[in-house]
Every structure is written in C-alpha cells, then in structure tokens.
Amino acid sequence: MGGLSMDQAFVQPPEHRPKPTLTEATGIPVIDLSPLAASDGVDALAAVVGAASRDWGFFVVVGHGVPAETVARAAEAQRAFFSLPAERKEAVRRSEAEPLGYYESEHTKNVRDWKEVFDLVPRKAPAVMADGELVFENKWPEDLPEFREAMEEYDEAMEELAFKLLELIARSLDLKPDRLHSFFKDQTTFLRLNHYPPCPSPDLALGVGRHKDAGALTILYQDDTGGLDVQRRSDGEWVRVKPVPNSFIINVGDLIQVWSNDRYESAEHRVSVNSEKERFSMPYFFNPASYTMVEPLEELLSEENPSRYNAYNWGDFFSTRKNSNFKKLDVENVQIAHFRTGVVV
Numbered sequence: 001m002g003g004l005s006m007d008q009a010f011v012q013p014p015e016h017r018p019k020p021t022l023t024e025a026t027g028i029p030v031i032d033l034s035p036l037a038a039s040d041g042v043d044a045l046a047a048v049v050g051a052a053s054r055d056w057g058f059f060v061v062v063g064h065g066v067p068a069e070t071v072a073r074a075a076e077a078q079r080a081f082f083s084l085p086a087e088r089k090e091a092v093r094r095s096e097a098e099p100l101g102y103y104e105s106e107h108t109k110n111v112r113d114w115k116e117v118f119d120l121v122p123r124k125a126p127a128v129m130a131d132g133e134l135v136f137e138n139k140w141p142e143d144l145p146e147f148r149e150a151m152e153e154y155d156e157a158m159e160e161l162a163f164k165l166l167e168l169i170a171r172s173l174d175l176k177p178d179r180l181h182s183f184f185k186d187q188t189t190f191l192r193l194n195h196y197p198p199c200p201s202p203d204l205a206l207g208v209g210r211h212k213d214a215g216a217l218t219i220l221y222q223d224d225t226g227g228l229d230v231q232r233r234s235d236g237e238w239v240r241v242k243p244v245p246n247s248f249i250i251n252v253g254d255l256i257q258v259w260s261n262d263r264y265e266s267a268e269h270r271v272s273v274n275s276e277k278e279r280f281s282m283p284y285f286f287n288p289a290s291y292t293m294v295e296p297l298e299e300l301l302s303e304e305n306p307s308r309y310n311a312y313n314w315g316d317f318f319s320t321r322k323n324s325n326f327k328k329l330d331v332e333n334v335q336i337a338h339f340r341t342g343v344v345v
C-alpha cells in the first residue's frame with residue numbers, strides 16, 4: 001500500500017468514526033482448552049464456551065494446543081509477503097472471478113478499509129462455487145518458497161482447533177458432539193492475512209469497518225499492536241480487546257446464530273488503526289460447504305421456540321458477500337436479518 005493517500009473512499013460516516021481513546025474491554029472470557037487433551041472436564045468446558053457465546057459472541061482461548069512454532073512461522077511468512085514490492089504482490093492479485101490472493105481495495109459497509117489482504121484456502125476447494133463463476137484456486141508467491149509450507153501447516157492446525165471448538169459449541173447446545181461436523185465435508189473455509197499500515201488519519205478511517213462474521217467460527221491471531229474493537233452489548237459502546245499472549249480470539253459467526261435459533265449471537269466488531277505502528281492479524285474463517293442450506297437446527301425448535309429464520313443457501317450468501325468486497329454498492333450487503341421470519345418470542 002505504499003504511497004496510499006487519505007482520500008474520501010476511506011472516510012467513515014461521522015457516527016462510525018473511532019474515538020481518540022477507547023475503554024479496554026473487561027470481563028471477556030479467557031478459556032483454557034487444555035482439559036481437552038485429557039478428555040477431562042469437557043462438559044464443564046462446553047458450558048463455559050456456551051455462556052461466552054451467549055453473553056459475548058466471542059471469547060479468548062489459551063491452552064489450545066497449536067504449537068507456538070507453527071504460529072511464528074506463519075506470522076514470519078505473512079510479514080515477508082507484505083514486505084514485497086508492489087509489483088511482486090501484483091503478481092498474485094485476486095479478482096472478482098478469482099477471489100483468492102492479494103488485494104488492497106476492500107470495502108466493508110461500502111467504505112474502503114485501510115488495509116491490504118491475502119486470501120487462501122486450506123485445502124483443495126471445488127473449482128467453481130455457488131453461482132458458477134467464482135474460481136477458488138490459491139495463488140502462491142513464487143519468490144517466497146517457505147510461504148506456502150508455513151501457511152499450509154498453519155491451516156492444518158487451525159482446522160484441528162476449529163473442529164474442537166465446533167464440538168464444544170454442539171455440546172453446549174445439548175447436541176451430539178459431532179452434530180455440526182457434516183456441514184463441513186466440503187468446506188469453503190479460508191485464511192486471510194491482514195496488514196494494516198500506519199494511517200495518517202486514524203480518526204477518520206478504519207482498518208475494517210463494523211461488521212459481523214458471516215460464517216460459523218472465526219479463529220483470529222493478532223499481534224501485540226492492538227486495534228480489535230467490539231461493540232459491548234450492555235450499552236452499545238465500542239471497547240478495545242487487549243491482545244493476550246499465545247492466544248486466539250474466537251468469534252461466533254452468523255451461522256452459529258442461525259443454527260442456534262438466536263440462543264447465541266455473533267458479535268459486531270471492527271479494527272481501528274493508528275498513525276505510528278503497523279498491525280498484522282490472521283483470521284481463519286471456518287465455513288461450511290457451498291450447498292449447505294442454513295436454518296435453525298430442528299433439535300432446538302419447539303412449539304414454544306419456533307424457527308426465527310427462513311432457510312438460505314450458504315454458497316449464494318457467501319458469494320454475494322464476497323462480491324461486495326470489491327466495490328461500493330448502492331444498497332446494504334446481504335445480512336442474516338434479511339432472512340428473519342418475523343417471529344417474536
């Protein structure tokens with residue numbers, strides 16, 4: 001993003017601009033997953049995860065079992081890529097038809113984000129997805145031979161952790177531990193590398209605008225710079241999530257909200273930038289097969305608790321959201337609220 005100027009495309013509406021200082025978020029659940037290694041206390045752990053998903057929509061995990069060396073190699077490879085000259089990053093640029101690779105003009109809520117990204121998929125994805133146009137094939141930088149190996153190792157570790165978390169979510173809803181696994185047979189999961197350069201006007205722009213994650217779970221690694229903000233449910237105020245060493249932040253996505261019929265709710269969050277220090281993060285978006293029809297799970301429905309959502313196709317939903325990343329639209333991007341049944345319980 002060398003030489004990027006602060007033009008109007010980056011300017012947030014006044015009501016969404018970040019304040020100069022934010023209160024540090026307190027009370028965020030920090031959950032130790034080490035009991036999983038011994039299969040001891042899993043039910044108690046699931047209850048804690050369920051409470052965090054209900055009350056916060058996200059939580060921090062430690063004792064997760066992901067080797068520190070795996071994270072370090074991926075972080076080093078990420079920094080090496082974003083340090084490349086612009087023309088070498090251009091060689092792996094993504095497009096609307098091929099949405100994997102490098103990009104620096106992404107939009108959230110129709111405002112351009114102050115960041116550059118690199119997207120990749122952890123496994124061989126279907127060549128064509130959803131609408132017959134999106135081609136998912138990784139674009140590897142040829143001049144960074146260790147980049148691919150580091151990312152594939154990291155992806156493998158993230159998938160293992162994702163299925164552990166998915167099982168805890170299922171248990172917390174009194175479902176069979178593997179109840180949600182079948183949705184991920186042909187995943188549309190992807191890994192994103194984010195780079196947020198110093199911004200000359202951090203009071204006007206955001207690294208990522210306010211949003212909720214559309215998928216099932218997001219596993220986020222962030223460096224120690226800080227900048228992740230979450231909207232506190234108790235009063236609607238934005239608060240800063242302080243980085244915790246050797247941890248991951250887990251976001252409950254919209255799919256979990258729908259599957260749970262609003263028992264759990266995805267959290268609205270954003271990324272603030274600063275004028276002095278760059279920031280790096282790696283979110284792993286755990287997503288189901290494109291043919292998945294998303295609707296509340298039948299085990300969680302009853303006459304007293306009817307379905308609050310109409311079914312929708314994940315592939316169509318995902319591709320629509322992806323397309324909006326490339327340009328400013330005339331309308332709000334598709335949200336799960338558009339599929340609400342109107343039932344009030």
